[in-house]
Structures are given as structure tokens and as C-alpha cells.
Amino acid sequence: MKKTLKTLKNIIKWALIIVGILAIAAVVYAFSQGKNPIQSVMDSTDDYSEVKEESHEESKPVQAEAKVYKIGETANINGVEYRLEKVERFDGGQYDKPEEGDMYIKCTVSITNNSDRKESYNSYDWRMVNSQGQEDGATHVMDVDNQMDGGDLIHGGSVSGVICFEEPTDSEWFRLNVYDNGMWDEDPIATWGFKFENNKSE
Numbered sequence: 458m459k460k461t462l463k464t465l466k467n468i469i470k471w472a473l474i475i476v477g478i479l480a481i482a483a484v485v486y487a488f489s490q491g492k493n494p495i496q497s498v499m500d501s502t503d504d505y506s507e508v509k510e511e512s513h514e515e516s517k518p519v520q521a522e523a524k525v526y527k528i529g530e531t532a533n534i535n536g537v538e539y540r541l542e543k544v545e546r547f548d549g550g551q552y553d554k555p556e557e558g559d560m561y562i563k564c565t566v567s568i569t570n571n572s573d574r575k576e577s578y579n580s581y582d583w584r585m586v587n588s589q590g591q592e593d594g595a596t597h598v599m600d601v602d603n604q605m606d607g608g609d610l611i612h613g614g615s616v617s618g619v620i621c622f623e624e625p626t627d628s629e630w631f632r633l634n635v636y637d638n639g640m641w642d643e644d645p646i647a648t649w650g651f652k653f654e655n656n657k658s659e
Contacts, residue, residue: 525632525650528658532635532647536572539635541565541649542617544658550600560626561598564633567617570610579607582639583620587628594639595620 526532531540547561548554555561562585570576580595587593597604598621605618624631630652634645651658 523645523648525648528649528651530649534646536570537576538567538569538571539647540567540569541633542567544633544651546653546658547598547601547621549598552599555623558625558627559623561596561601562622562624562631563598563601564620564622565617566605566620566635567615568610569615570612573612575612576610576614577607578605578610578616579639580605580618580620581607582636584634584636584639584645585622585624586632586634587624588630589625589628591625592634593622593624596623597621 524532526541528541528544531538542565544565545563547563549561553561564583564585566583568576568578583595585593601619601621603619605616605620608616610616630650633649633651635647636642636645
């Protein structure tokens with residue numbers, strides 16, 4: 458019985474040795490063929506998912522240079538028409554006068570809502586830029602009639618009125634900007650450019 462067990466152990470021992478030799482021979486053969494046996498196993502496995510690194514950079518739309526309208530031209534923005542009808546210089550009246558070196562500019566504007574939605578308007582949506590790089594909000598002048606306030610326009614509604622600004626008399630040019638929301642927006646939706654020659658706007 459002991460002899461039988463000894464013989465069985467020898468058989469198992471030699472079997473393990475033979476298996477080890479065969480495994481080593483297979484590895485040596487694989488390397489001799491220019492292949493990595495470990496990589497070959499990975500390449501044959503279909504359960505790996507490719508992970509792509511996500512880019513966190515937002516694609517920013519390229520904005521075209523904004524058109525500058527002339528006095529009398531209409532800007533149609535999403536079905537709403539904005540128009541700078543006329544511009545007048547005003548040196549003040551009985552109740553209000555500008556600071557020394559300044560003047561009032563009266564801008565008559567009109568808005569027509571041809572869109573399908575209700576559109577809000579306000580004089581604070583309009584701002585004036587001068588050649589000194591200053592952008593100013595509207596100012597109320599008591600001596601000027603028909604100054605625009607604020608409200609809503611339904612489809613087909615329109616409104617016109619005067620918006621006043623106090624600006625330096627030595628400014629070489631002016632630009633009137635209108636914003637969708639003058640309190641929060643950084644970029645205007647339309648711009649009109651003009652300058653004064655012999656106290657007349659052009």
C-alpha cells in the first residue's frame with residue numbers, strides 16, 4: 458500500500474513538472490513570435506469598454522459684428538421693430554438744465570410688436586454711448602413732453618416716445634443702444650450711430 462502511494466505521488470510530481478515545462482515552452486514560443494501572451498489575452502476579450510475623456514470646454518458661438526443703424530432705420534429683432542425716429546440737441550428749459558459742459562439729447566423712438574408674444578418695453582432698456590467710452594442711462598427732463606415710460610405691447614401694438622440723455626458736448630459721436638433687458642443684459646440687440654454737425658444730428 459505504501460509502495461502504491463509513493464508511486465502515485467511520483468506520477469503527480471512528474472505530471473506537474475511536465476505541465477510546468479509545457480507552460481514555459483508556450484510562453485517562450487509566444488515571445489519568439491513577437492507577441493505578448495498577456496496582451497494577447499486582453500486583445501481577445503470583448504468585455505472592455507473604451508472610456509473617452511470628456512472635454513469641459515464649452516464651444517462658444519462666434520458672434521458677427523453688430524450692425525450700426527442710421528437715424529430713421531428700423532431694426533427687426535425677433536418680430537419686434539425698433540426705430541430711432543429723430544435726434545435733437547436740447548440745452549435745457551425752465552426747470553432742468555444740464556451740467557456745465559453737457560447737453561441733453563432727445564431721442565424719439567418707436568417700438569412695434571409683430572411677434573406672437575407679449576413684449577415689455579421700458580426707457581431703461583435704452584442707453585447712450587459717447588466717444589469718451591461712457592455708457593449712460595436715460596434721464597428724466599421735466600421740460601420735455603411725451604417721455605417714454607414702460608409697459609407691455611401685445612401682438613400688433615406699438616408705442617413711441619422721447620428718451621433723454623445727458624451727454625458731453627465735446628463728444629465726437631454717439632451710439633444709442635437698446636437692450637432686451639437693460640438691467641441685466643451686457644450686449645445690445647440693436648445700435649444706432651449719429652453725430653452732431655452745427656447742432657444738427659446726422
